[in-house]
Amino acid sequence: MLNKESRPDGMIQVLPSLFGALSPTGVLLGAVLFAMSLTPSMVPRGPEIQGALGGLVFAIGYLISYLARSVLRWLGLRPIFRPSPALLHATYALALVICGFGLWMGADWQNSIRKAWDLPELDGFATTFVVALALVVAVLLLFAGRLFELLAAKWHLRSARFLPPRVARGVGLLLALVIFWAVIDGIAFRLALRTIDTTSRIADLVIPPDLAPPSDAATPGSPASLIAWEDLGRWGRGYVISGPDRDDIAAFWNAAARQPIRVYVGLTASGSAEDRAKLAFDELMRVGGFERKYLVIATPTGSGWLDPGAMDTLEYMTRGDVATVAIQYSYLSSPMSVIVDPENGIAESHALFDLIYRHWTALPAAERPRLYLHGLSLGAFLSQETVPLLNVFGDPFQGALWTGSPFLSEMWRMVQDRRDPDSPAWRPKFGNGSLIRTTNQFGGLERFDATWGPIRLVFLQYGSDPIVFFDYSLAWRRPDWLRSNRAPDLGPDMRWLPLVTMLQVGFDMAVAVGTLGYGHDYAARHYIPAWAETLDPAGWTPEIEARLVAHLRDLTPR
Structure with missing residues (x-):
């Protein structure tokens, strides 16, 4: 009618x-x-x-x-x-x-x-x-x-x-x-x-009845810690009590090892980003984080999760002589955080980096740890936004491993846009490789003749990761990664379709996790060569790498 x-x-x-x-x-x-x-x-x-x-x-x-x-x-x-x-x-x-x-x-x-x-x-x-x-x-x-x-x-x-x-x-x-x-x-x-x-x-506040606070004084959430067990958050509590201990690491190396340090501050620990950063710094000082050989500022994903594939491999490779520090900045998953407020967390990242870098530069160069950054997904974006590269060249940190950098990242976009024309967009070759190198599950770090400079920036990304390769321009332009030279893990029948491809890849972001080693689900075996290139650990050999890959073969996200 x-x-x-x-x-x-x-x-x-x-x-x-x-x-x-x-x-x-x-x-x-x-x-x-x-x-x-x-x-x-x-x-x-x-x-x-x-x-x-x-x-x-x-x-x-x-x-x-x-x-x-x-x-x-x-x-x-x-x-x-x-x-x-x-x-x-x-x-x-x-x-x-x-x-x-x-x-x-x-x-x-x-x-x-x-x-x-x-x-x-x-x-x-x-x-x-x-x-x-x-x-x-x-x-x-x-x-x-x-x-x-x-x-x-x-x-x-x-x-x-x-x-x-x-x-x-x-x-x-x-x-x-x-x-x-x-x-x-x-x-x-x-x-x-x-x-x-x-x-x-x-969900972040719920503590399972069988999950007791740690008794080790060096662990956040213990009675001696500056951070209450309740203020670590769901992922923080699991993170600080998991991972390999000194015995596990010593057994792999058949030599003495140290107990890795994991510092984590949950979102409920304080009302402001600056206070949470200060709490993380103070806890890091309390447990002797600056007395280790390696110090890593790790930026978690949107919900506060840190990938064990990255963290466990790091601790094995450094023989436990490493401290990592992280701050939770959201309860939402990375895909949701990207949609709602992708810059949420920048304040925490900036504040924590400034505190640590200021103290680190004041230490004698021969006595301070080697300083690195790490981030996965939205954490990689926030970590990159934190780094004032032009301000640290006078006294540079040693490097960073950024995994699954999302399409929001200006640094990742710059690496793609200014890549060597002979290299594919899904694994770009940037400059002579003395500052930035990229890799995926099929390698790529061996393509450079130049030696590393004072800073090593390594990007790890899969060619089938929609969170890395989404772009609104997919609606009207075919991307370089969908041309003839495409990633092996990208389906051969995928074709660019105006408007439709943008929507398809947008929906793909919601289901990009679930198959380890593909999409946005990064595997320990692919972190290992990336960390080796970033850290350049003494005595590292292909044989040791293969042995660690086999040792962590069954490691899955938790």
Whole structure:
């Protein structure tokens, strides 16, 4: 049933209907984008992600068609002919055929990625679930679009009583945008964010009954510590009591070893970033962190997690003569933190680096530890933002290992953009390799003839990591990493598709963790050569490296 309302000139205007017939052009374009969304991208997608993505791109295709028709109407252009019922039916049938073809090919397309990742092939594609979820998402979005159109039309009519027609139409559109933005951002998004934050905060505070505070005075959370057990947070508590001890390390080396130092400050330990940094520094001083051979400032992921693949390998390689210090800055996961507030944590990172670097430079050069930085994912971005490279060349720290640097990183983007033209974007070769080198699970550190300078900056990234290679320009430009020379862990059937590829890789970020050694899930065996290049430990040999890789083969994230 049509909604009618009187215009100021006495004419009757038909308002948009919430439940009117669908545009055949919009349905056809939506079907084309839906089929494109089923093509392979960087990460294997389950039916839940695929259904949500398919429904979204169908709605976007319909929106593009609607906007094109609206522009033509605004220009005063009318269709040359009115399609017959037979042509309409043929258009809908063609849309079904296109969707059916995409669904029929879906399993093969996903298996092309799974083969590159050494995963077992899918027996089926869960077509019914994908279609049902895509329909739900598409219907909800189309309904929201109709509601927006109706709201804009009503405000247009009200404004037309005292404004020129085109101005009134613009006012109606603007007011509808303001109302929708207020509802989506001010209510729905913020409510979802508060729910996620509250849930994550509660999970961070819960202490399992079988997890007792440490008794060792050198461990944060112990009775002698400056940091209460409750203030370490979920990941901090697990971090400080895990990892290899001196006996484990000594057994590997068949020689004496030291007990590694792990300092961690949770988000609840203090109300300000500066106070948390000062607490971490004081605790590091208390346990003798500056008396070790190696000192590492580790920036965790968004939720505060530190990868044991990185930390455990570091402690084995340094024979336990290492201290690491870290501060939690959020409860949210890195993908969520990237969306909500990617710069949250910069204050903590800056404050901690300044305190440690100032004290470190005041120590006699022959007696102070070798100073390094480390970060994974959002932690890598924050660590890079912390480093005032131009201010430390007078007394430089020794180096950094940055893993899975997200697309937000200006330093990572600079390395890609200014790489040697003969090197691929997924493993760029920067300059002569005396300052920056990049590597992945297939190597890359051996490509340089120049020797290292005073600072060693090593980037570890997988070619199939969407968090590293996402970019908004994927919507209109094919990236270099999708050209002929592509990473071995990138599916061979992935193709660049305007707009669709950006959405695919965006959805891939949400499911990039789960297959160790691929995507955004970094394995200990790949950290080992990267740390060896960063630290340059004395006496390190390929034989020792192979033995440590075998020793930590079963190490998985915890």
